[in-house]
Amino acid sequence: MNDIEIAPSILSADFGYLMKDIKDIEPFCKFLHLDVMDGHYVPNLTIGVPVIKTIRKHTDMIFDCHLMITDPGKYIEPFAAAGCDYITFHIECSDDIEGLCNKIRALGKKAGIAIHPDTPIETIYPYLPYADLVLIMSVRPGFGGQSYMDGSTERISLVRAELDKIGSDAILSVDGGINMSTIKEAHDAGAKLLVAGSAVFGKEDQGKAVRDLIECALQ
DSSP: OOOOEEEEEEGSSSSGGGHHHHHHHHOOOSEEEEEEEBBSSSBBBOOOHHHHHHHHHHHOOOEEEEESOOGGGGGGHHHHHTTTTTTEGGGOSSSOOHHHHHHHHHTEEEEEEOOOTSOOOGGGGGGGGGGGGEEEESSOTSSSSOOTTHHHHHHHHHHHHHHHHTTOOOEEEEEESOSSHHHHHHHTTTOOEEEHHHHHHSSSSSSHHHHHHHHHHHH
16 A cells, blocks of 8 residues: 555535545545444444445445454454455454454455454454554544544554564554544554545545645655
């Protein structure tokens, strides 16, 4: 992938005009971030398989599916069948992280592991060899529009160092509070895939918002 990619999160899109919003950013982004929340692991409900399957019919973007759900192992097959390209689950929600990553890959998809900001960052280290994508949450998952948490940049740097140490080519991603004020430090710390919600879909010119974020990160 490029040195930096923006993955707009449809959590901040206008669901009344969802495909219009997606088409607006499609020329500027390869990735689309899909936040799936179950109201149990996180205190909110969002989209599920039927919505993703419908979106898949209308775009060839890479679907970066972030499962914020309690028992992800039960739902890997349906999300894979719906057209997700990367399927990311939280390490806090599985007792067999290696097995779940292998299951995702066996379905022809890329396996992602995410970590909650309250979980010690070292917890993720043993599982990095099994991941195609590593997602550092820089807010507490569950709602969009939150502010980038103190300490997030250091956590990104630490994981970047571990990935480099083991020679992993997994994509390092960060999700939460990414905007013009925070994107450069997150990217400088080693994140390559930056999830942005309101910083893209909250703007009148969404394509320009993506371009501005990338330009800011690369300054």
